[in-house]
Amino acid sequence: MLITCPYCGPRDVIEFTYQGDGNRERPEPASQNFEAWNAYVYDRLNPAGDHNEIWQHSGGCRAHLRVMRNTLTHEISSVAFVRGDHASPARGRAEDKP
């Protein structure tokens, strides 16, 4: 499986660490809503088809990526930085060039 890191380009899956279901929503830190905490920690979608996942490029730039992966075919339809302010990551690189 290849994941195209927006920063590093297409890389083998062994460079990445799976960091779980990207649909989880963490309650506010002080939240006392136990149901919400329980859902966040334990509930997973596990769809047969497109799945919103978080992967870390741990063997590369270490950014966290939101990856849309088809669990049946391993086809990856989109990859983006999880962090909004990474939206233009090539910034540094582009500016490096004369």
Add this chain to the structure above:
Amino acid sequence: MSPRRTDTGGRIDRLKTIRFTFDGVAYTGHGGDTLASALLANGVTLFGRSFKYHRPRGLLSAGVEEPNALVTVLKGEVREPNIPATMIEIHDGLVAVSQNRFPSLAWDVNAVNQLGGKILSAGFYYKTFMGPVIGPLKGTRFWMFCEHFIRRAAGLGSAGSAKDPARYERMNAFCDVLVVGSGPAGLMAAKTAADQGARVVLADLEPRLGGSANWSGETIDGAPAADWVRRTVAQLEARDNVRLLPRTTVWGYYDSNTLAALERVSDHKAQPAKGEPRHRYWAIRAGSVVLATGAFERPLVFPGNDRPGVMLAHAAQRYANEFGVLPGQRVVLFTNNDSAYRSALALKQAGAAIVAIVDVRPQPSAEMSALAGEAGAELLSGHAVVATEGGKALSGLKVQRFDMVAGGLSGDARSIHTDCLLISGGWSPTIHLASQAGAKAEWNAGRQAFLPPKPTQKWIGAGAFTGSFSTLEAIAEGSASGLAAAGGTGTPAALPAFEAVPGDPDPAPVFEIRAKGKSFVDFQHDVTAEDVRLAHREGFVSVEHLKRYTTLGMATDQGKSSNIPGLAIMAEALGKPIPDVGTTRFRPPFAPVSIGSLAAERFGDLKPERLTPMHDWHLANGATMYSAGLWYRPMIYGLSGETVEQAYVREAKATRESAGIVDVSTLGKIAVQGPDAAAFLDRVYTNMFSTLAVGKARYGLMLREDGFAFDDGTTWRLGEQDFLMTTTTANAGKVMQHLEYFLDVIWPDLKVHVTSVTDEWAGAAIGGPKARQILAACVTGTHVDNATLPFMGIVHGEISGVPVMICRLSFSGEMAFEVYCGAGHGTHVWEALVEAGKPFGLVTYGLEALGTMRIEKGHVTGAEIDGRTTARDLHLDWMLSKKKPFIGSAMMDREGLVAAERLELVGLIALDNRPLNGGAHIVEEVDEANPHGSIGHITACCYSPALGRHIALALVKGGKARHGTRAHVSDPLRNRFGPVEIVSNHFYDPEGTRMHG
């Protein structure tokens, strides 16, 4: 010259003689021989004994699909079992032995199993050992009684237990076009793609590229096909954009056009060249793939079809044309298709007499009749072979009239004297890789075969793989696929001239001749046609159930020759067409793969290792090293004649009496920096860090999101926005990822940067009553007295001209300091500390003494923070802040995590004064004969020099409430039982007076 070797012909080097042994007998062969061809040339026909019935078996094939002739290769102490003799290239000194026979191959006592054929039918094990309860030896008990004998009698070669000294490599490769298979189709594809400028990799599992062109005897471009191969390979070899990989089996087709291959680099050499691995594992990423993997010839199923001397027709042709070996002198051919007629002619030309051609079809074509005449063979059309004769070698056979529509036999059986029966039941394209790539095969009624489906990944098929069995088609398809795979738009070079060979590619739909006697479908697993029908009668009609019940196709050859005949017989029993029965999906590997090649450099001398800056010093000063993950750490610094226990007791004692120093460079170190660093740490740790003063350190505990304990360590505040976090050695990477995840995914608004600095700092912990005096003697630029450097204080100074950072904290329980300096100066500072410590009796100590002192103090490590314990279980609830939320705080108070019966950390003292064992269970009342009733287990243990007792830390139900009570260790595996007292985990100096000084 050996009796069966032809005087000329073949692609072997008759001038080169190679000596090898098989079952202890010395033989010779020639350069280019396989073990199979060399033994066949020496007149050997018996190669092995079958799996269940121990029937004598000879060569069925000449290639990777061989089910019978499996041998074990011995290299020194190392034995590798179950290798097809057809895939072993002989070299001087090769030692091979046959398998599954006792006491010898020719005389095997277990051959008596043949008489019990009915008993050993399909499902034998299920029926016998899970059957009704009868008598004392019932069900599984009966199995346990018999298992030893059955395992010895059934099966293949045995694996050795010697360590494999061979080296293995892993290689990544990238190409535009990967061509799998180097027959006419594959060669044309590689050549055409290379002409387009594509980067091409051409892999073939045989040592000699060229596939069928090496033995077909056809003519390409006016010359023997084998010469065309040689010229084409030479052209490809000369090109920069082509990599040729002979002896390379492409065994897996994975996502994103990633293919796995095994290159047998030096198995065929007496000695590998310097630095050469035995096998090389290739991970190949291909833009597109050309599958030109050819087809396997199928055997026909009839009684006695497994007798040595019965061989696939093309295999015999191959032995004659490629190796110059005649498998027999008086040859009979038995076929349902046209391809075998050319094999007959080839053997005739090589010098054998073709006695008869038995064809199930009533009316072979005029062209085939002419070929039979040319071969000098009697053509018995509308006939079938119904029996074979002979013992360990074929001596004759019986034929009868056969009606292929009704499947019936009629007339008298006629005997024919023969020493070699060639069989051909049609061809099955080698679609394994396409199937692995995710596509479902489609049945083609004409070819009587599953053909590759529409590609689901970027591959193109060519040649026999697609069901185009003629060389003419192979060349055309190879060229077209090579062009398409390279994305070429130009015109490919003109195709080589090739004269069409007559013959119909479609066989008659005949798979089995039903007559009396054992007819084998799966030769390697001894599955007969009757076994398949039995499975049907007993209701195992799905192809997946058929496979599991009879073990059809589950041997090391994965049913390469047996799948389709088995399926056909089941289809007939069901009265359904073959495609309705379906086929099982092929899974990697295509052929067996050495485990060593998968491990490759992750094992042995190429495995990465992490060494602390002081590593060489430790070695030079007598340390015994201990591997902890990838790290190497001193275990003890033993004096000569000391045992491990004597050494650590001496080191721990000396530390508590004067001072000791230990290398702590392996601790994980993370710089946490930024305006929100303190707020971030408050969320990450259970306790407060925003209140920590600059120049002070604090012990911190982290939980996981689910409320269980995760990791602990000290974090030092070096500046208002600058923290140095330390983690346990084992969790350094995990903690780093944990922090990064929260900063990147959960709290992107926090202005914090985390950087792993584990390798930037060298660390030494120096502890003991004299530790402060030693520091005072060597540190400049700062005082180290109690006022300047209080407990958990941090100072900056110099040791021997090197800037250092010193924090007063203690793991040993003594007055202790951690001294950090730049990694490059680690040994220099370490040596200065050791030198300064000499007058004070400073010792160096290793992990054993470190562990001993931490057990005496009751500190926790990964053995206790094992993913199942909470802060409360470890008596760290005092660290759970109530003033703020933190990771895990919402989940840590769940019902199950605060239950009274949870395992809690306690100390144990052995009352019988004998050593305790990690992992041993604790019970209230011991019953050695019937161990039960565990109330917990030991996590860490040692002999405590401070207490003079054998002590341990344990997780025990009820924990604190049991302090002062007695329990027992119950360790039946190591036969250790005995009384213990449960005490507080703080064995030594619980008030901490020593560390506070």
